[in-house]
Amino acid sequence: MPVMQNPDDTAGRLIAADEVQGTSVYNRAGDKLGSVEDIMIDKISGKAEYAVVSFGGFLGLGANEYPIPWEKLTYDTRMGGFVVDIDKRILENAPVYTGDSQWGDSEWRKVNQHYGALAGSSAMR
Amino acid sequence: MPVMQNPDDTAGRLIAADEVQGTSVYNRAGDKLGSVEDIMIDKISGKAEYAVVSFGGFLGLGANEYPIPWEKLTYDTRMGGFVVDIDKRILENAPVYTGDSQWGDSEWRKVNQHYGALAGSSAMR
Numbered sequence: 001m002p003v004m005q006n007p008d009d010t011a012g013r014l015i016a017a018d019e020v021q022g023t024s025v026y027n028r029a030g031d032k033l034g035s036v037e038d039i040m041i042d043k044i045s046g047k048a049e050y051a052v053v054s055f056g057g058f059l060g061l062g063a064n065e066y067p068i069p070w071e072k073l074t075y076d077t078r079m080g081g082f083v084v085d086i087d088k089r090i091l092e093n094a095p096v097y098t099g100d101s102q103w104g105d106s107e108w109r110k111v112n113q114h115y116g117a118l119a120g121s122s123a124m125r
Numbered sequence: 126m127p128v129m130q131n132p133d134d135t136a137g138r139l140i141a142a143d144e145v146q147g148t149s150v151y152n153r154a155g156d157k158l159g160s161v162e163d164i165m166i167d168k169i170s171g172k173a174e175y176a177v178v179s180f181g182g183f184l185g186l187g188a189n190e191y192p193i194p195w196e197k198l199t200y201d202t203r204m205g206g207f208v209v210d211i212d213k214r215i216l217e218n219a220p221v222y223t224g225d226s227q228w229g230d231s232e233w234r235k236v237n238q239h240y241g242a243l244a245g246s247s248a249m250r
């Protein structure tokens with residue numbers, strides 16, 4: 001994955017969804033929390049609203065998938081991954097993603113409320 | 126893929142990148158042109174800038190991958206796919222995507238110029 005191997009490459013501003021899937025997620029201390037499993041995109045605006053992150057049991061977090069509002073993830077070119085600026089306590093109680101078929105507006109609203117996110121609002125329209 | 130099977134589902138506003146990959150692309154006449162292979166996302170803003178679309182030799186278009194500015198694609202819930210509002214002549218001469226490792230600002234700029242796109246501008250900063 002050239003973009004990830006060389007994030008300073010001019011192509012580095014854009015990344016293929018295929019490459020985001022699998023990108024590492026770190027906390028502010030630089031500990032790897034897990035990796036991005038998928039991206040939830042608003043069909044109309046094209047805005048990535050949530051990253052579905054798998055925490056491999058790190059920090060006592062279950063090996064579940066957690067949708068995290070995109071703006072809570074900051075891409076760090078040095079680390080070649082996303083840094084999530086969320087307290088451990090908030091992550092510990094985070095809503096677990098159980099799949100498209102079961103998730104509607106109310107579930108996404110709970111995610112926004114949990115993280116105090118303003119984004120994802122376009123998914124609430 | 127529940128969202129695609131039932132686009133009127135409340136979860137229908139959001140779609141997983143995994144599901145966009147493989148979604149059909151139609152022209153204004155409703156002819157299937159091909160399908161989305163991947164999505165190019167701005168790492169920072171999270172905006173999907175381009176859909177990489179594979180035209181399976183339809184309309185004499187080669188079976189190549191063409192990056193198309195996202196705002197040229199309109200999601201049609203009835204068809205369960207994207208409708209591309211681009212003249213056949215423009216598609217015929219469209220830039221062919223040759224992969225992340227070879228694509229930088231100049232290549233993306235050519236795509237924007239070809240389609241007269243304003244979006245993708247965040248990738249030009």
